[in-house]
Amino acid sequence: MILWLICLVVGCLILMMARVNAWIWLAAEALWIFMGGAVAHVDLPILVLLAIVMFTPTLLIAIPSIRQSLISRPALDLFRKIMPSMSATERDAIEAGTVWWDADLFSGKPDWKKLFVLSPPRLTTEEQSFLDNEVEQLCAMVSDWDTTVVWQDLPPQAWQFVKDKGFLGMIIPRQYGGKQFSAYMHSQVIMKLSSRSSVAAISVMVPNSLGPAELLLHYGTEQQKNHYLPRLAQGLEIPCFALTSPYAGSDAAAIPDVGIVCKGMHEGQEVLGFRVTWNKRYITLAPVATVLGLAFRVRDPDGLLGDEPEPGITCALIPTDHPGVVTGRRHWPVNAVFQNGPTSGKDVFIPMDWVIGGLAQVGKGWRMLMECLAAGRAISLPSSSVGFSKMATRGTSAYTAMRRQFKIEIGKFEGVQEALARMGGHLYMMDATRRLSSMAVDAGEKPSVISAISKYHVTERGRMVVNDGMDVIGGKGICMGPGNFLARVYQQIPIAITVEGANILTRCLIIFGQGAIRCHPYVLKELAAAADDNHERALKDFDDLLFSHLSFVAANAARAFVGGISCGWLLPAPSIAAKQTRRYYRAVVHLSSAFGLLTDVSMGVLGGTLKFRERISARLGDVLSQLYLISATLKRYEDDGRQVEDLPYVDWSIQDALHRAQEAIVDVLHNFPNPWIAFGLRVLIFPLGLIYRKPSDVLGTRVALAMQTPGAARERLLDDVYIPQGDDPLACGEKAFRLMPLVHQIERRLKDSVKEGALPAAPQSLIDMRDWIALAAERGLLNPEERKVLDDFAHYGDQTVQVDDFSPDFDLEENRQKALDVLS
Structure with a gap:
């Protein structure tokens, strides 16, 4: 008996996810009832009662004439009453541009081939030359x-x-x-200039x-x-x-x-x-x-x-x-x-x-x-935000690797590592989003919803990156001057947040408000059918769309439950994806299904008033956005050749985004107007409780250490931006940073000399370090090459740490004359 009932639940879930028609449902119900008598030995009266209860609604749906008369016609009349009014400007905004991967995320069953078929972005010879020269x-x-x-x-x-x-x-x-x-x-040009x-x-x-x-x-x-x-x-x-x-x-x-x-x-x-x-x-x-x-x-x-x-x-x-x-x-x-x-x-x-x-x-x-x-929104502001975030991350990570407090590099402090992990994780995802959005434009898309997602979330994460950088470099960050690489960016961040659609507007009205109708596979078509003056054609079209829509809702509900009950493991992942990231593909399918279900229930319960419930719309948009950002990150990992050294950035950014998407769903349900429906949805989506956790401290440490380690992984994170030369503070910080492995190697070799008293311990001050280097060389403990490494490190490190100061009039006239001299 128990096995028979389990077959009912499992069979329903499979048929719902497969979106089979009513006749297949009828055949499956008949088979299940037959098995109840033949295998589970259920009494005949019970089987007859079950047949009546199950066959009647299925037959009603299976026969079009009956279905249209009893269900679709009243539903069409109701839909016309609750259908939100739409001005001509609203319609233009909704119909403008194209839908692409955002529609897949609305579907609950993304077709990952759409992403994999896009070749990794490449510059032509002419483009690369322009980037490298002009x-x-x-x-x-x-x-x-x-x-x-x-x-x-x-x-x-x-x-x-x-x-x-x-x-x-x-x-x-x-x-x-x-x-x-x-x-x-x-995008590359704007990023580098920024x-x-x-x-x-x-x-x-x-x-x-x-x-x-x-x-x-x-x-x-x-x-x-x-x-x-x-x-x-x-x-x-x-x-x-x-x-x-x-x-x-x-x-x-x-x-x-x-x-x-x-x-x-x-x-x-x-x-x-x-x-x-x-x-x-x-x-x-x-x-x-x-x-x-x-x-x-x-x-x-x-x-x-x-x-x-x-x-x-x-x-x-x-x-x-x-x-x-x-x-x-x-x-x-x-x-x-x-x-x-x-x-x-x-x-x-x-x-x-x-x-x-x-x-x-x-x-x-x-x-x-x-x-x-x-197109412009998808490129300009995301690219500029990535550019200044790469600059901030490069300068800050170099600073933390060579700046010492309490006789230890500050990058080894857990509090600093927490901030660095956020900077590195967010930056990896920001750059992935920038790349994917520009690739969509190059593929011929005009992605209106995706461009809004990119603009909002990349600029907001840019704000987070710079804020964390300011916290890490401390007093140096708040004192203005040519040696401060962060202060101006910190001041200017509200510009990116405000222009091309203020971020509050973008989040509350555009991402979901436009996407819910434009990207949904049925809503826009249902609106068109309901507005058709030919009543017979309208009823037929609406009937087809309505039951396709209901099948779509059922499939999303089934996938959401299966994903929640199995922590995603029973959901599909593309076979060509890397093994290390397949769990994330399954998580996207789970939350995409949950998002699709939540969207349909919200539109059904709130109707035309949903567009005025901005906080609910904003949170639904947050779910969609996080799924897009995760997709971009997975695409980048594949495009970059599955670099194992990049996995800390991939893991941190995706786990953070999954947790944010989960929190957005929970916030929608906490504020849903019908608490009973909200409770049912929460049980359906998260039957085992909340399953997506924030990135762990261990993972954060891995990200922070990767950012403070010279090598290919750090360069991939920070590539394609301008690195100044000479005594520019950012250049000095990078030069000191790249000397760090050799400096550590020399310090380890001299450790025994310090223990034996042949050499005092290295001072914390880089200025005092010069005397220590001279003493070590004088006592024959350094060869000429090693001394040059330490001298250069002390010089560049000291230039990085120093803070600008000015005469009482702030040297404004002198600075202008210097600039004129340089340009002439």
């Missing part, structure tokens, strides 16, 4: 200290170099004189992200492309794009800036155009731009364009020297001091030809922006 040269021309204190901008020579070498035309095709670099190369100077990175990223070039490529007329794209590529034009208004920041679709359709004079002729009034702020490059991309709302009171009095948001290109255009004033973004400022105009007449795409694109600007934003 980008390297630009990095050498700038620093965060000079750009923020001396110039409050890029130095003039650096600006000219940016224009002359084609930095502003990286996304423009070669036929127009551009570089036509891949998205991955674009490891040296945020001003340089921002000045380059904006023209290559959402802006005139991107919009022209996709929507411009041939005349507009032929005129502007060569000039943008050669740096003859500096572009900006004005979208944000004082009273329409995050709600950009509500911009108040207006263009009234009218006729006016242009170049001596009367032409159709707009009388535009705008007031924009936070516009990067606006103070120095020569061409202004402008988004405004069109009104056509006289019907010059047709019957629609308000065609909608429109994008135009306006030369900044056009009469009435106001630019030049600057904002001061938290000590990044890149070119950013307001622009305005009142009753400025512009001809219709200046609309991007011409007359055919009037009113389609919002859709244009939504479709083009995804």
Whole structure:
């Protein structure tokens, strides 16, 4: 009897996960009832009762006409009542871009082949040369200290170099004189520049992200492309794009800036155009731009364009020297001091030809922006965050390896190791996410949801990395000066958090709010079926979708339970994946199924009000995001050739992300409006309790030690960024760090001499260490090569530890003159 009942449970779970049709369910039920009599010897009346109870609903579902009449028609009527209203701008935002791996994560059953089929990212010979030469040269021309204190901008020579070498035309095709670099190369350039100077990175990223070039490529007329794209590529034009208004920041679709359709004079002729009034702020490059991309709302009171009095948001290109255009004033973004400022105009007449795409694109600007934003958001800010995080991690890990307190390197203290582990683990996952997102763009995707995930989570982890770095280097981090490699980045982090959609907005409204409808395999189709005016067709389509949707929910529920009861071991993992990481693939399937189930239950219980329950939406988005970040990390481990030395970073970052995803699910259930449903879901998803733990202390120590050990693993973590030369503090720290193995080897050899009294113990101060080195050499305990190693280590280490100080006037005039001398 017990075995017979176990067969019922196991059989149901298998059939639910296999998503078989109702007739197969009916056959399976008949077989089970037959086995009850033949094997389990169940009494006939009980079997008859079971047959009635099981066969009746199954037959009802199996026969389409009955199912549609009794279930689907009432369900369609109810769905139409609770269906959330959707404005045209909301629909444009949801339908913009493409869905990719995010849809697989919504499915509960990711197809890992989609990731494995993507080749590891590679640069062309031309791209690698540009990165090794022009980008390297630009990095050498700038620093965060000079750009923020001396110039409050890029130095003039650096600006000219940016224009002359084609930095502003990286996304423009070669036929127009551009570089036509891949998205991955674009990402590499921004990452490297960000490891040296945020001003340089921002000045380059904006023209290559959402802006005139991107919009022209996709929507411009041939005349507009032929005129502007060569000039943008050669740096003859500096572009900006004005979208944000004082009273329409995050709600950009509500911009108040207006263009009234009218006729006016242009170049001596009367032409159709707009009388535009705008007031924009936070516009990067606006103070120095020569061409202004402008988004405004069109009104056509006289019907010059047709019957629609308000065609909608429109994008135009306006030369900044056009009469009435106001630019030049600057904002001061938290000590990044890149070119950013307001622009305005009142009753400025512009001809219709200046609309991007011409007359055919009037009113389609919002859709244009939504479709083009995804690619830029997936590349620019994630790449810049990874760049400055690599710089912070390189400098901090080197500092902890050679800086001593209490006669021991501070990197051996457990508290410091805890911070280092977070830095290394987060950075590995951040870089993996950056790479995968740019690969998606290169594969032809416009990943709107994935770009939001990348932007939010990579910038937030960048904040964590820099905060931990500041905690570790202590007093050196809070004293400004050219020797401080972290302070400016620490100050500038809110910029990445705020722009291209503030992170609060991105987390609460976009990731899940957009993804739940766009990435779900059935919801958008159900909305379309419910909106169909042909009632017979609507019922048929809705019926098919409804029962496919219910089958989908059942499959996710079954997989979630199987994953929870077996800690993931009974769920599938791709056979081509590395053995060391297969448990993580199973965990993703488990939490993906749980996420899909939780999403459907939340939409069913909350209906159209879900989009107003921002905290629940945000936590659901957190689950989806962590699954994407884990997928990117697994992909990176495979692409890098399964480097065993990288496993501490892989294990730490994925275990941390799994725990975060689990906590997000628990938080959703703790705040779910129906506690009984929440309790049932928790038992279903985590029948054995919470199974994903934070990374252990032992694992954290492994990560911290790997970061403080020179070698290939550390270089893979920190590769492709700028490493300064000379006496730059970051360069000195790296030079001292690379000497550490030889220094330790020499110290071990001298240990017996210290014990025997032939040599005093090495001092903690690197300045005093020079006298100790001289004494050891004088007593014949060091050969010339060893003495040079120790002398260099003492010099570079001391340069790293020192803190900048200034005269009472902070040497501002002297610093400016030095910068001029260097540039000349």
